[in-house]
Amino acid sequence: MLSVEQFLTLAAILFCIGLYGALTKRNIIIVLVSIELMLNAANINLLTFARFGLVPAINGQVFTLFAMTIAAAELAVGLAILIALYRNRNTSDVRDQDLMKW
Amino acid sequence: MFSGFAITGQSVAFFLISLFVIACGVLLLSLRKVMYMAMAIGGVFIGVAAVFLMLEAEFLAFIQVLLYAGAITIMLLFAIMLTRHDEVEMPQKLTAHPVWAAIGAAGLGFIVLWAVKFSGVKWPTPSAESPWQGEDNVKLIGESLFNQYVIPFELVSVVLIVALVGAITLAKKEEE
Amino acid sequence: MVEYAWLVPLFPLVAYLLLFVLGRRAQEGVVTAIAVLASLAAFVVSLMILSEVQANGPGAPYMFHWLTVGSYTLSMGYEVTALNAMMLAVVTFVSTLVFLFSKSYMKGDERFVVFYQYLSLFVFSMLGLVISPNLLQVYIFWELVGLCSFLLVGFWYYKPEAAAAAKKAFIVTRIGDVGLFIGIMLLFVATGTFDYAGVFQAVESKNFAIDWISPEAFITLVAILIFIGAIGKSAQFPLHTWLPDAMEGPTPVSALIHAATMVAAGVYLVARAFPIFAASETALTVIAVIGGITAIFAALIGLTQNDIKRVVAYSTVSQLGYMVMALGVSAYVASVFHLMTHAFFKALLFLAAGSVIHALHHNQDIRSMGGLWKKMPVTGWTFLIGALALSGIPPFAGFWSKDEILLGAYASGNTLLFVIGLIAAFCTAFYIFRVFFMTFTGEFRGDKDTWDHAHESGPVMTIPLVLLAIMALVSGLFNSPVTDYALADFLQAGGLHYGAHPEHVSWMPYVATLVALAGIGLAYLMYKTKSINPERLANGALRPLYNLSYNKFYVDEIYHYAIVLPVVWIGRILNFIDKWIVDGIVRLVGQGTYVGALGLKYAQNGQVQTYGLITVLGAVVLLGAAMYAIGGVR
Numbered sequence: 036m037l038s039v040e041q042f043l044t045l046a047a048i049l050f051c052i053g054l055y056g057a058l059t060k061r062n063i064i065i066v067l068v069s070i071e072l073m074l075n076a077a078n079i080n081l082l083t084f085a086r087f088g089l090v091p092a093i094n095g096q097v098f099t100l101f102a103m104t105i106a107a108a109e110l111a112v113g114l115a116i117l118i119a120l121y122r123n124r125n126t127s128d129v130r131d132q133d134l135m136k137w
Numbered sequence: 138m139f140s141g142f143a144i145t146g147q148s149v150a151f152f153l154i155s156l157f158v159i160a161c162g163v164l165l166l167s168l169r170k171v172m173y174m175a176m177a178i179g180g181v182f183i184g185v186a187a188v189f190l191m192l193e194a195e196f197l198a199f200i201q202v203l204l205y206a207g208a209i210t211i212m213l214l215f216a217i218m219l220t221r222h223d224e225v226e227m228p229q230k231l232t233a234h235p236v237w238a239a240i241g242a243a244g245l246g247f248i249v250l251w252a253v254k255f256s257g258v259k260w261p262t263p264s265a266e267s268p269w270q271g272e273d274n275v276k277l278i279g280e281s282l283f284n285q286y287v288i289p290f291e292l293v294s295v296v297l298i299v300a301l302v303g304a305i306t307l308a309k310k311e312e313e
Numbered sequence: 314m315v316e317y318a319w320l321v322p323l324f325p326l327v328a329y330l331l332l333f334v335l336g337r338r339a340q341e342g343v344v345t346a347i348a349v350l351a352s353l354a355a356f357v358v359s360l361m362i363l364s365e366v367q368a369n370g371p372g373a374p375y376m377f378h379w380l381t382v383g384s385y386t387l388s389m390g391y392e393v394t395a396l397n398a399m400m401l402a403v404v405t406f407v408s409t410l411v412f413l414f415s416k417s418y419m420k421g422d423e424r425f426v427v428f429y430q431y432l433s434l435f436v437f438s439m440l441g442l443v444i445s446p447n448l449l450q451v452y453i454f455w456e457l458v459g460l461c462s463f464l465l466v467g468f469w470y471y472k473p474e475a476a477a478a479a480k481k482a483f484i485v486t487r488i489g490d491v492g493l494f495i496g497i498m499l500l501f502v503a504t505g506t507f508d509y510a511g512v513f514q515a516v517e518s519k520n521f522a523i524d525w526i527s528p529e530a531f532i533t534l535v536a537i538l539i540f541i542g543a544i545g546k547s548a549q550f551p552l553h554t555w556l557p558d559a560m561e562g563p564t565p566v567s568a569l570i571h572a573a574t575m576v577a578a579g580v581y582l583v584a585r586a587f588p589i590f591a592a593s594e595t596a597l598t599v600i601a602v603i604g605g606i607t608a609i610f611a612a613l614i615g616l617t618q619n620d621i622k623r624v625v626a627y628s629t630v631s632q633l634g635y636m637v638m639a640l641g642v643s644a645y646v647a648s649v650f651h652l653m654t655h656a657f658f659k660a661l662l663f664l665a666a667g668s669v670i671h672a673l674h675h676n677q678d679i680r681s682m683g684g685l686w687k688k689m690p691v692t693g694w695t696f697l698i699g700a701l702a703l704s705g706i707p708p709f710a711g712f713w714s715k716d717e718i719l720l721g722a723y724a725s726g727n728t729l730l731f732v733i734g735l736i737a738a739f740c741t742a743f744y745i746f747r748v749f750f751m752t753f754t755g756e757f758r759g760d761k762d763t764w765d766h767a768h769e770s771g772p773v774m775t776i777p778l779v780l781l782a783i784m785a786l787v788s789g790l791f792n793s794p795v796t797d798y799a800l801a802d803f804l805q806a807g808g809l810h811y812g813a814h815p816e817h818v819s820w821m822p823y824v825a826t827l828v829a830l831a832g833i834g835l836a837y838l839m840y841k842t843k844s845i846n847p848e849r850l851a852n853g854a855l856r857p858l859y860n861l862s863y864n865k866f867y868v869d870e871i872y873h874y875a876i877v878l879p880v881v882w883i884g885r886i887l888n889f890i891d892k893w894i895v896d897g898i899v900r901l902v903g904q905g906t907y908v909g910a911l912g913l914k915y916a917q918n919g920q921v922q923t924y925g926l927i928t929v930l931g932a933v934v935l936l937g938a939a940m941y942a943i944g945g946v947r
Contacts, residue, residue, distance in 0.1 A: 037147055037191070037277075039260040043253045044169035045155045045188065051246035052162035058238035058926050062171055064216055066922075068178045071209065072162065075185045082192040089261045093277045096194050097286055100278065103197075103204060104293050108300035110209055114216045115304035121220045122310070133919030235924065241929040248936050256944060 042083040050076035063120070063127050065111045074106045151191060158184035176214045182206040193267050195274045315365055315372050316392045317358065321401050322440035324355040325408075332426055339426050340556065345416040348429045352412050352436060356405035359398070360808035366398040367803055374510065379397060392446035392509075395804045396649060400443045400581060403653050406784070407573040407660045408436045415565040418671055428468060432569065435461035437573040443581065447507035448497045450861075451585075455493065455546070455578060459486050462575045466562035478561040485555040488546045489545015496538030499523075529593070536589050536596035539582065540603075547579025547633045550607040554869055556630055560622040560677075564667030571629040572660035580636045580652050587645055601641025601725075605733045605934075607634030611868065612740035615746075617863040620677045621666050624748050628703060629659055631737055635718050638730060644721025645814040646801045650792045651718055654710035657788050661781035662745075665696035667750060668770045668778065673763055675797050679751040681759040689769045693753045695778040700749050702785040704742035704829040707822070711791035716825050725820060735828050742832025750840035803858035853923035881889060899929035 049072060056069030078099045085095025121127050161180035168174050189198035263280070270279060282290055293306035332344060356703035366372075374392030381387070393401075412432060419428050420810060438461055442454035460483075467479025497507070503521035504512055515521060519528035524737070526534065543549070548556035556576065560567055570576060583590060583600070590596050608631050615627035632655050638654035639648035669692060670677055686693040705716070715738060722731040757764045769775070792800035838844045916927070 037151060037263055039263060040253055041148075041151060041155075042188070042192070044250060045158065047246055047249040047253065049162060049185075050249075051225075051242045051266055052159070052166060054245065054929065055238055055242040056166055058241070058922050058929065059235045060166075062174075064171065064213060064220070065165075065174055066237070068165070068213065071205070072165070072178070072181060075182070077191075078197075078246060079185065079188055082194050082197065085194070086268065087261060087263045088191045093281050094285075096197055096239055096274075096278055097281050099194070099237065100200070100282070101286075101289060101293055103200060103203070104297065107204060107209065108297055110212070111304045112300050114212060115307035117216060118219060118308045127220045130920060131921055132921065135921075136917050136919030233922065237930065238922075238926050241926060241933055244933040244937070245929065248933065248940055252940055256940070 036086075037044075039083060039087045042079060042087075046076040046079040046083070049073075049079070061128050061130060063117050063129055063132075064114075066129055067110060071106060071110060074102060079104055147191070151188075154184055154187045154191070158188070172214075172218055175210060175217060178213070179206055179210040187244065193269070193274070196278055314573045315362055315369075316375060318362055318401075318444050319391050319395045320358050320376075321355045321362070321405065322437050322444065323659045324351040324358075325433040325440065327351060329430050329437060332430045332433065335426060337424070337426050340422065341416065341425050344426050344429050345412065348433055349409060349412045349416075351433065352405060352409040355436075355440065355544060356402070356409050359401035359405045362393055363398045363402045366393060366395055369708070371395050371398070374508070376446060376508075387449065387507070388447065389450055390446050391444040393444065396581075396584060397443045399649070399653060399800075399803070400941075401440060403512065403656045404436065404439055404443065404573045404577075407656055407781075408432070408569060410780055411565045411569045411660065411664070414568070414667065414774055415563075417771055418565055418667055419563060423778060423910035424468070428465075428563070431461055431464045431468070432566075435465060435569060435574050439578065442578055448500065448509070448512070448586075449507040450496055451493060451582065454521045455542070455582075456490065458575055458578055458840035459483060459490065459546075462486075462559070462570055465566040465570070467561045468562055468566065472561065475561040478555075478558040482555040485552050486545040489542045489552055489579075490541075492538045492545070493542025494714035496535050497537065498541065498871075499531075499535050505534075505568075509585065510605060512586075516589050516592050519592075532589060533593040533595045536593050537599055539586055539589065540596065540600055543583045543637070544603065545579070546582070547635065547637065548607075548630050549579070549603050549637055550610050551868070552561065553611065553630050554872065557618075557623050557626045557865075560626050564622065564663060564670055567626070568660045568663035568667065571626065571663060572656040576633055577652060577656065580633060580640070580648065583637065583640050584649055584652070586643065587640065590640070591643065593702070597641050597643065599641075601638050601727065601730060604634045604636070604638030605730045606639050607631065608638055608737040609733045609740075610634070612737040612744070613862050614865045615744040616740055617859060618744075619680050621669065621679050621682070621748055622663070622677055624679075624744055625659070625662050625666055628662075628741060628745060629655075631741060632659070632703070635715065635734065635737070638734065639718040639721050642721045642725035642727065642730065644724075644849060645716060646792070646804055647714065647717035647721045649804060650800055651711075653791075654702070654714045654785070654788050656708055658699045658785040659782055661699040661785050662703065663696060664774070664778055664781065665692050665699060667775050668692040669696075671774070672767045673759065674766070676759065676763065679748055682752045682757070683755040683759075684753070684757045685767065686753040688764075688767045689753075691769055691775045691778060695775075695782040696749060696753065698782040698785050700745045702789075703745050704833060705738055705825055706829055706833075708786075708789065709825060709898065710785050710787070710789035712822075712826070712829075713793045716822055719825055720818060720821055723821065735824070739828045739832045742829040743836045746833045746836035747840050750836060754841055828907060 049091050052067045053072030053076060056072065060066050060069060081095045081099045081102070085092060085099075088095070100112060120132065122130065158181055161177045161184060164177040165174050165181065168177060182201060186198045186201035186206065189195075189201055325348075328348050331347055332339070335344065335347075371394040372392075374390050376388045376390035379387045379389040412429070415428065415432065419425055422428060438454050438457035442451055442458060445454060446452045447515065454681075462810075463479050463483040466482050467476050469475045470479070500512055502505055503523040504515040506512060506523065516532055519532075521528055521531055523531060545552045556571075562570075590600065611627045611630035611634060615624050615631065618624045618627060632651070636648045636651050636655070639645075639651065668689065669682070672685070672689060673682065674684075698709065702711040705711045710877060719731060719734050719738070722734050757767075835845075839846075861867070877921075916923070
């Protein structure tokens, strides 16, 4: 028998992996990927509660759909920025992008 | 710990899938070459799609495969190709930063896990049968989307357009 | 024409604004033309108003709604009564002549335009004060007058004495202003109105919305508070010290301050608000006593001063004392009459003195003057007329007005005040003729070079002198048997029935004239024929008295030790506290922030992952705390 905790635990682990990746990885692409990982974890939660919640409803799935759409848009813009950055500064290392401190 | 846990086909499948997803996630963290990392994330996406299936969200599972495992992974590969595709993630020196990041991530994970499992919260008992009584998943989503969520749906379409145009503008070669 | 009374102050204001716009590079001729024409226009309008008031009597005030604060409605407006119709004419007349005179006196000053700006603003303020129908408006213009006097006394601000005198004038009059302000506010609280009419009505019916004090005591309190304002402005004892120091300003300014604008304001205010004073016997007594003290006090000081302008300045203080004393004995008409005649002859004396000073390259010490009659006949003649008017020799203006005041004092039954008035009159005659003889007769005591360059001033200076001399000669007749006491009737048409003209005492004119002549005679003996050696007197038996007078009764010194020094010490203590304790705390906070920033600046490294990490750690801590507190998801 499946339980809510299983899915929540999986999502939490996935989220933490994504968080660690986003905080430590040097390549901007990987950082973006890590963020996608976190979004996926959140999606799992949404679907879990849509299926096993106190009041099961299709809304959770619709929300997940929206979240995925936004994630796709975000990734597209993020990659575009990455390309522009790479063209101008010839690097894709997060640590080189530190101009915002001024 | 997992008291009252029955070994059924479903739970075995779930464990295998979870193992696969987490393994891919750890690979993502530990692999050096950026290209391999992108492959690992593809694995994660597919695994998550399987989890979606287990949650009876067939439509979203397909979308997950199409959008993430298909489109996004390919886009990432393109991006990697366009930048320094042979780049290797340097082995991290043991500085304070990753240690603190690990502490932060682990701390968050522990808090969430504690809240989920040991804080005494009563999760609703999962019902074996589907709440949708075998109704077509795509149909349900479609109806909900075009009745209740029409306006968010349209807004999302606007966001997509904006993101599209923005991405093109950003990625366009700047005039000298 | 009365309804256009607002035009009168408007002209100088427009002149001020025009000059302000013109800026410093404007030609002196143009500047003078603007200022003089504006003033002249104001004078013409004033004359028309005066004649109309004389024909039809004063009208009701013109009021319009200004603003509503809570349940109070403030109004502004203007009014023309007999008193202020007269004041308008006098002020505009004197100021027109002073403006004209200044053209020559201030020639070549690099802030010529600024000088005329200030003068115009000054006249505007005074005229505004005169036509104000309520005390709030009076107070506003009152302060404006004070500001302008500050600016003008300190016009040559690069001279330390002038800057100090300006500050002194401002601060000392301010002490009085505080009293006035408290008085006005008390009246407002008690009657709910600032308007003269409303206040007078409330005073008459003794109907006040105040319960901590009896109505009689309240009237006395308010009257004395308002009078404190007048003490400051009109340089009455004990706040008279600023006026002689104000001589550091240019001489035309002195003439304006002393004759028309500044010091007249105090007497005017008391005269205008006289019904309040009339309702309180105590307040009247205080006023009379203060006026009497001032009259004799300043006259005694004037005896020994060597600065030509200072002597005239002390005579102003003394004469103002006369006016205030007259008000105190309810000789209302006499006081206003003297205010008017005094404006003419005092402006005359100052401008004549200015002419002398101008001719001698800004030398003001009468000990180094002498024999100037030959060089400057017009100035000499006009000064003589002014001096005779001041001394009270018939038929000059001062005789008539001073006579009225002495009569009033005598009629009030207060013999002491009457005697004080006589002694002051004697001193006045003595010191002004001391100046006259030392300046215009005998041998020149300065260096030869100055003597050779001394010459009669040009027509721009002498025309105002002559005009003022004529007024000093005839203005006394306005309220004399010749015109059947026209001024008294005129003023009383406004409904103020105070001290019309007291019972005539047949010997009074003779006594007054004799006393004045005695003063002149003594001065003649001492400074013209030298039959009595003033040096011997000063160094002989009268030495202590001479010192007392010469040092102005040590009032400045007393103030210095009794008030200024303690305040300075309190200031030093507060400064110490401020510097080391208050500032110390502030600096500590600043240093703490700085030191904190020194450490924290390393956190700002531009690394988005560092920021993210800190955010996550913070969120973890918060989330952990929240979970610990609520005990999980519930």
